[in-house]
Amino acid sequence: MNQSELKSFLDEKVIQYNTLDFIESDPVQIPHLFSQKEDIEIAGFLSATIAWGNRKMIIKNSHKMMDLMGNSPYDFVMSHSEEDLERLESFVHRTFNGQDFVGFIKGLRHIYKNHNGLEAVFSRKFNFNGNDNFNGNGNGNGKTINLQNNIHEFKKTFFEIEHQNRTQKHISDPMNGSAAKRINMYLRWMCRQDNKGVDLGIWKSISPSLLSCPLDVHSGNVARKLGLLTRKQNDGKALAELDAKLRELDPNDPVKYDFALFGLGVFEGF
Numbered sequence: 001m002n003q004s005e006l007k008s009f010l011d012e013k014v015i016q017y018n019t020l021d022f023i024e025s026d027p028v029q030i031p032h033l034f035s036q037k038e039d040i041e042i043a044g045f046l047s048a049t050i051a052w053g054n055r056k057m058i059i060k061n062s063h064k065m066m067d068l069m070g071n072s073p074y075d076f077v078m079s080h081s082e083e084d085l086e087r088l089e090s091f092v093h094r095t096f097n098g099q100d101f102v103g104f105i106k107g108l109r110h111i112y113k114n115h116n117g118l119e120a121v122f123s124r125k126f127n128f129n130g131n132d133n134f135n136g137n138g139n140g141n142g143k144t145i146n147l148q149n150n151i152h153e154f155k156k157t158f159f160e161i162e163h164q165n166r167t168q169k170h171i172s173d174p175m176n177g178s179a180a181k182r183i184n185m186y187l188r189w190m191c192r193q194d195n196k197g198v199d200l201g202i203w204k205s206i207s208p209s210l211l212s213c214p215l216d217v218h219s220g221n222v223a224r225k226l227g228l229l230t231r232k233q234n235d236g237k238a239l240a241e242l243d244a245k246l247r248e249l250d251p252n253d254p255v256k257y258d259f260a261l262f263g264l265g266v267f268e269g270f
Helices: 003-017 020-025 037-049 055-068 073-079 082-090 098-114 118-122 147-158 165-170 181-191 217-225 236-249 254-267
Strands: 143-145
Touching: 003 236, 003 254, 037 055, 037 073, 037 098, 037 118, 037 181, 073 098, 082 098, 098 118, 098 147, 098 165, 118 147, 118 181, 147 181, 181 254, 217 236, 217 254, 236 254
Parallel strands: none
Antiparallel strands: none
């Protein structure tokens, strides 16, 4: 396939999979349960955090997380008691346990109480030197939003407060070479302006053109078969390579192709 044929093929697959039907088998359904901005972004963050392994189990355990918070995530984060936190200690999803859940609630409270919330932290602008490898958008004063760097900065901010060392592993860091699949998926949910109603698009301060594709085993394998990716590992360098190719296909909405790559890999066994 040449570039235009590849684009046509992938655009068709986006249309096929970027539909409301996608929601029922995907953890994006969890933030869709809520209408208040803070509830949506906290529910999305927690469910994206545990989004690895069996998808039915991810969805089941994400619902359990919401139940443990009385289905009012923002209210729980901001006004929980010690007794409320003790209830969380029975939670477990793979290696994410109740102590991690408690740590995440405390980290989220810190973000909202001291840093103006999740969107404000992820949309911070920084000055970059010439060694910056990632895409950013300038605002005329030399500062840009660079989302892979902002994930790194978010992790530092999230864990500024006292926490267990084990909990840090549940937030990936692109500056350590990670593709940060789950946080990039979360950012897609929050930032992508989706006229099909899958991605929520409630964060207007971050342009969808800056998003990176959530790179996992499925999307990576499909991308290699289609010639979009040569690197064998699914790491930060592979993500940068895939991002560059997807931005050639659609610079304004590159991560729409996540639906195509994921659908081909998971539903079609491409």
